[in-house]
Amino acid sequence: MADDKETAEALIAELQKNIKDAFAVFDHESNNTVDVREIGTIIRSLGCCPSEGELHEMLAEVEEEEPTGYIQFDKFLPMMTRVLLERKYRPQPEDVILRAFEVLDQTKNGYLTQEELTKYLTEEGEPFTQEEMEEMLSAAVDPDKNVILYKDFVTLMTVEDT
Structure with a gap:
């Protein structure tokens, strides 16, 4: 049972590292924020292919109450981790x-x-x-x-x- 837990934790750690790395490419000011217009590119670089409508739903989930035009990494990470774990928005074969x-x-x-x-x-x-x-x-x-x-x-x- 402990091996399963360790395997799951390792998977989550690897996913979160990939998310952080992809986010960092667009975090030009190194302040844990990216322009909201870059989120689709980040999500697609992680192997997800949401429609524009689905992308807007994802943005609504992570955007601040008062939209600033930027997305915070600490809001993006849990949402994107969940999306990857659930294997949502997979590309069509x-x-x-x-x-x-x-x-x-x-x-x-x-x-x-x-x-x-x-x-x-x-x-x-x-x-x-x-x-x-x-x-x-x-x-x-x-x-x-x-x-x-x-x-x-x-x-x-x-x-x-x-």
Whole structure:
């Protein structure tokens, strides 16, 4: 029984070290605070992929009563530790993302045009911003064919689940 407790404590200590390290990258003034706009990047760097709505819920949990535009590490750590322990907001597996692209590819060509992908991602669900679309297209578009070969892109954009 003691081994299980020690294993759990070691896991929590490792998670909290990873959280602290990720937070520290954006704590530019070394005062245990980061700009609220950086929290999504920190959370995603820790392997979580919340939607924008879920991210806003997480921010509401850790933001001060009077929002300052900054998040305190001592508020962020317990919330993020819980999220990681519960394995919340895990990324979608490659096959699920591939099936989503295949649904969008109504002509079954194995690719989408920039216009098609832009239409789907800016008019449906949680719409991408222009900046997000430009960033995605810069990584997604095959420079030779000028289309998104989504099988290659899915492999590029998925992460291994640890």
